[in-house]
Each structure stands twice: as C-alpha cells, then as structure tokens.
Amino acid sequence: MPADPSAHGSGETPLRRAADASRGASPSPKARGSGTSAVEVRRSSRRRRTVSAYREGDRTVVLIPARMSEAEEQRWVTVMLDKLAAQESKRMLGDRELAERAGRLSEQFLGGRARPASVRWVTNQNTRWGSCTPAEGSIRLSHRLQGMPEYVIDYVLLHELAHLLVPGHGPEFWRLLESYPRTERARGYLEGVVAADRLPHLPAARRE
Numbered sequence: 264m265p266a267d268p269s270a271h272g273s274g275e276t277p278l279r280r281a282a283d284a285s286r287g288a289s290p291s292p293k294a295r296g297s298g299t300s301a302v303e304v305r306r307s308s309r310r311r312r313t314v315s316a317y318r319e320g321d322r323t324v325v326l327i328p329a330r331m332s333e334a335e336e337q338r339w340v341t342v343m344l345d346k347l348a349a350q351e352s353k354r355m356l357g358d359r360e361l362a363e364r365a366g367r368l369s370e371q372f373l374g375g376r377a378r379p380a381s382v383r384w385v386t387n388q389n390t391r392w393g394s395c396t397p398a399e400g401s402i403r404l405s406h407r408l409q410g411m412p413e414y415v416i417d418y419v420l421l422h423e424l425a426h427l428l429v430p431g432h433g434p435e436f437w438r439l440l441e442s443y444p445r446t447e448r449a450r451g452y453l454e455g456v457v458a459a460d461r462l463p464h465l466p467a468a469r470r471e
C-alpha cells in the first residue's frame with residue numbers, strides 16, 4: 264500500500280509552487296512570465312530562416328535563427344505562442360467532457376459511488392494538480408494538466424473522485440485507487456514533471 268510521501272491536506276493532489284522565486288537561477292536569458300509559463304528563446308546559428316517552438320515542462324522554447332533582430336524575435340515569439348495555444352486548445356478536453364470522463368471513471372473504478380456536482384478546469388491552481396470540496400461535490404483540475412497523457416488526467420480525476428468518498432490519504436483512500444491500473448505510473452509521471460522543473464536548464468545558445 265503506497266503511503267503518500269507528501270502529506271498534504273485532504274482533497275488535494277499536490278503540485279509545488281509554480282513560480283517559486285527562491286528556486287533561483289534559471290540561466291535562461293529570456294525567461295519571462297506569461298501567466299504560469301516562461302518563454303525561453305534559443306538562437307541557433309545553424310538555423311537560417313525557420314522558427315519553431317515547443318513546450319518543455321512548464322516552459323515554452325522558441326528556436327530562432329541567430330541573426331534575427333530583437334524586433335523580429337518579439338514578433339515571432341508572439342506568433343509561435345499563439346500557434347501552440349491554438350494547437351493545444353484543439354486537443355484539450357472541455358469542462359463537459361471532463362464531467363463525462365469523471366462519470367465513467369466513477370462507474371468503472373468506484374462503483375459509481377462518487378457523484379460530483381461539478382468538474383472543471385481552473386487556472387488559479389498552481390500548487391496542486393487537483394482539488395475538491397466534498398460538501399459541494401465540486402472537483403477542480405489545474406490547467407497545467409492539459410496536454411498531459413490522458414491516463415495522468417484520469418488518475419488526478421479519480422484521485423479527487425475518491426476524496427469525495429474518503430478524505431485524507433490513509434489506507435482506505437489508496438485502496439479505492441488500487442483498481443486503477445496506472446496509479447503508480449501516473450504518480451511517477453507527475454513526480455517527474457515536478458523534478459524536471461527543478462533541474463537547471465541548459466543555457467540558451469546565444470553565441471554566434
């Protein structure tokens with residue numbers, strides 16, 4: 264029976280502080296806050312005219328040619344952020360799909376006993392992956408889960424559903440999650456996301 268190593272309040276799937284200033288030293292020369300994520304621009308002398316961007320954990324990396332001017336860089340960063348956001352919103356589950364998913368998970372793993380009144384995404388939750396208020400039957404998931412594998416989202420959903428039945432993280436709680444086959448894998452994935460965020464990032468290639 265896995266004991267939860269990170270003791271935290273009931274009804275919470277822990278994350279960690281999103282923008283913990285004390286965890287200093289990101290060597291990125293271009294880290295700037297945009298909501299909860301940072302943008303890192305990497306210049307490459309091998310890159311002639313192509314610009315690309317991708318998410319790396321919490322941050323967004325934009326690759327641009329070394330010779331690009333500051334003004335062009337600004338413009339391209341905006342373009343690429345919009346493009347990524349558009350791609351992601353297409354594959355993101357809406358609140359209604361999230362509620363349907365919660366219903367299926369409850370049926371499949373909790374005998375349908377957990378019946379949430381509401382399930383929704385929230386963007387103001389940066390220290391927890393999910394939370395719930397059993398008295399209201401409400402479940403909230405951090406938008407930071409969006410884009411993660413579905414089995415991870417399902418785990419967090421199921422975790423919060425289980426809290427509607429059992430507060431805290433005692434054996435009775437974890438017993439409820441035992442039938443979900445990917446509990447350990449999902450927890451490992453989330454721990455990996457948190458750990459990766461603590462690693463020092465390589466300095467961007469700024470030299471010509």
Ligand SMILES: [Zn+2]
Nearest residue numbers: 273274275276
């Ligand atoms: Zn919990």
